[in-house]
Amino acid sequence: MSNLSVKLFGKTLDNPIIPxxxxxxxxxxxxxxxxxxxxxxxxxxxxxxxERYGNPLPRIAECPAGMLNAIGLQNPGVDKVxxxxxxxxKKVYPKKVIANVGGTLVEDYVETVKRFSTASSVLAIELxxxxxxxxxxxxxxxxxxxxxxxxxxxxxxxxxxPIIVKLSxxxxxxxxxxxxxxxxxxxxxxxxxxxxxxRLDLKTGKPILSMNTGGYSGKGVFPVALRMVYQTYKAVKIxxxxxxxxxxxxxxxxxFYxxxxxxMIGTENLINPYICKEIIESLPSVMEQxxxxxxxxxxxxxxx
Amino acid sequence: MRxxxxxIAKNECLNESVFEMEFFGVTEPLEAGQFVNVGLxxxxxxxxxxxADYSRAYKSxxxxxxxxxxxxxxxxxxKAGNYAEVLTGLGNGFNYSGVKKPLLIGGGMxxxxxxxxxxxxxxxxxxxxxxxxxxxxxxxFYLEQFKKISNLVIATDDGSAGFKGNVLECIQTKxxxxxxxxxxxxxxxxxNLAKFDGNGEISLEARMGCGFxxxxxxxxxxxxxxxxxxxxxxxxxxxxxxxxE
Numbered sequence: 001m002s003n004l005s006v007k008l009f010g011k012t013l014d015n016p017i018i019p020x021x022x023x024x025x026x027x028x029x030x031x032x033x034x035x036x037x038x039x040x041x042x043x044x045x046x047x048x049x050x051e052r053y054g055n056p057l058p059r060i061a062e063c064p065a066g067m068l069n070a071i072g073l074q075n076p077g078v079d080k081v082x083x084x085x086x087x088x089x090k091k092v093y094p095k096k097v098i099a100n101v102g103g104t105l106v107e108d109y110v111e112t113v114k115r116f117s118t119a120s121s122v123l124a125i126e127l128x129x130x131x132x133x134x135x136x137x138x139x140x141x142x143x144x145x146x147x148x149x150x151x152x153x154x155x156x157x158x159x160x161x162p163i164i165v166k167l168s169x170x171x172x173x174x175x176x177x178x179x180x181x182x183x184x185x186x187x188x189x190x191x192x193x194x195x196x197x198x199r200l201d202l203k204t205g206k207p208i209l210s211m212n213t214g215g216y217s218g219k220g221v222f223p224v225a226l227r228m229v230y231q232t233y234k235a236v237k238i239x240x241x242x243x244x245x246x247x248x249x250x251x252x253x254x255x256f257y258x259x260x261x262x263x264m265i266g267t268e269n270l271i272n273p274y275i276c277k278e279i280i281e282s283l284p285s286v287m288e289q290x291x292x293x294x295x296x297x298x299x300x301x302x303x304x
Numbered sequence: 305m306r307x308x309x310x311x312i313a314k315n316e317c318l319n320e321s322v323f324e325m326e327f328f329g330v331t332e333p334l335e336a337g338q339f340v341n342v343g344l345x346x347x348x349x350x351x352x353x354x355x356a357d358y359s360r361a362y363k364s365x366x367x368x369x370x371x372x373x374x375x376x377x378x379x380x381x382x383k384a385g386n387y388a389e390v391l392t393g394l395g396n397g398f399n400y401s402g403v404k405k406p407l408l409i410g411g412g413m414x415x416x417x418x419x420x421x422x423x424x425x426x427x428x429x430x431x432x433x434x435x436x437x438x439x440x441x442x443x444x445f446y447l448e449q450f451k452k453i454s455n456l457v458i459a460t461d462d463g464s465a466g467f468k469g470n471v472l473e474c475i476q477t478k479x480x481x482x483x484x485x486x487x488x489x490x491x492x493x494x495x496n497l498a499k500f501d502g503n504g505e506i507s508l509e510a511r512m513g514c515g516f517x518x519x520x521x522x523x524x525x526x527x528x529x530x531x532x533x534x535x536x537x538x539x540x541x542x543x544x545x546x547x548x549e
Binding site (some may be wrong): 022023024025029030032033045053054056057058059060061062063064065066067069071074076218219269270271272273274 | 305307343347348349350375391510511512513514516517518519520521522523524525529530535548
């Protein structure tokens with residue numbers, strides 16, 4: 001019998017499969033499609049202190065092996081997320097979830113994290129310092145080790161939950177940023193967020209997206225994400241949540257070999273709403289095929 | 305919503321660039337105004353299309369599409385007998401219960417979902433008035449089918465058929481009477497209709513990521529807050545939508 005369970009922040013997850021922020025809404029709507037209680041955890045839609053509409057349309061452009069998005073953190077604001085969305089989710093998903101926090105100023109992040117700290121169903125809080133689609137804040141925090149460190153410190157100081165820092169691939173050396181946030185007290189890092197990309201309209205010659213550029217994600221980024229997880233594993237001791245283009249159970253094995261302790265599945269949810277369920281179901285037989293009895297035992301195998 | 309592997313029964317050219325595709329094997333009923341999201345081999349994202357016709361007896365679904373880019377170009381090469389993975393039953397349909405004198409308005413490709421709506425209303429015992437707007441007669445399609453189930457009025461920008469002008473000018477000039485209207489078409493048409501009369505339902509179009517509410521790629525502003533075209537829509541009350549200026 002294959003053992004899918006993994007440990008994160010001292011808690012045991014039934015399996016390492018977590019839908020990534022921004023690709024699963026606040027979770028409960030997917031319960032119309034399948035019983036979401038099978039998921040290891042759920043990462044919530046990026047949340048800010050105040051309600052945000054996000055960017056003008058179009059926000060989506062197709063790419064080979066993936067897509068560009070420039071949503072711009074549309075969300076109802078942290079108070080509504082806690083009072084409404086989390087309550088709805090709790091009814092269909094009894095396990096703990098990961099909140100995802102974005103912002104423009106350090107104070108926004110601090111205040112939002114404070115409020116999520118009071119929510120009993122929140123296991124950990126992921127800091128989005130890597131969103132390429134907001135005018136200020138977002139990725140600006142995540143592309144310099146110094147600002148990433150400062151923000152992490154400020155947030156860790158007020159949080160009663162473990163802090164996961166979501167890293168941007170749009171940097172020269174991702175492991176430098178990982179080390180900086182580890183030093184600042186982060187409990188884990190998650191990577192990668194999207195890669196900044198561009199598509200142009202063939203008729204007009206102008207950008208398709210209203211924000212011009214957007215974040216590229218999907219199957220095409222998997223090798224880049226895997227390399228960055230591999231590289232970061234050598235640099236830090238805190239757990240890594242691997243993500244970027246995962247679409248099969250085999251991809252998950254590769255992520256664990258590279259050093260991931262859990263994984264998030266993003267864009268593939270938008271293409272096949274049943275993907276997390278399908279992967280959870282196929283993972284045991286894929287592990288068996290490769291003679292793997294537990295996922296924990298293969299973590300970091302690529303480095304041995 | 306269901307993910308269905310549907311067999312293509314027919315893929316025929318209706319005019320220069322507009323095709324009609326029929327699928328077999330639909331297991332769940334589809335409402336007028338709902339849409340489906342068609343998966344294409346080699347393309348990352350599905351392509352959303354309004355339901356142009358559905359038959360419970362034959363488990364069949366019809367969509368109408370215009371060849372516009374690489375995806376629809378590829379679609380036009382698919383043959384009867386090929387299969388496609390389709391997410392069906394997406395979004396909310398038109399609410400026509402209780403209407404006595406409906407006016408159905410289709411502009412360009414927005415004509416497609418209006419056909420299924422006209423059919424449903426006609427089946428309910430009311431022969432609806434259908435107003436179709438095209439740039440030119442050569443872009444029109446399904447006119448014979450519409451004549452069988454509705455009182456058909458046509459408007460063309462170039463005057464090549466019916467009223468010369470847009471659908472709103474046609475409503476005003478001909479003084480078309482109705483208790484509620486239902487429309488699908490270009491944003492400018494829907495915006496002008498909504499400004500003219502808020503008591504109607506309009507079906508919007510948007511570039512979508514997922515088509516089922518997960519990515520927020522197609523959110524618009526409404527008086528009640530955000531509205532995802534794919535989830536709260538694609539049909540909205542005309543008075544609720546806040547259009548871009």
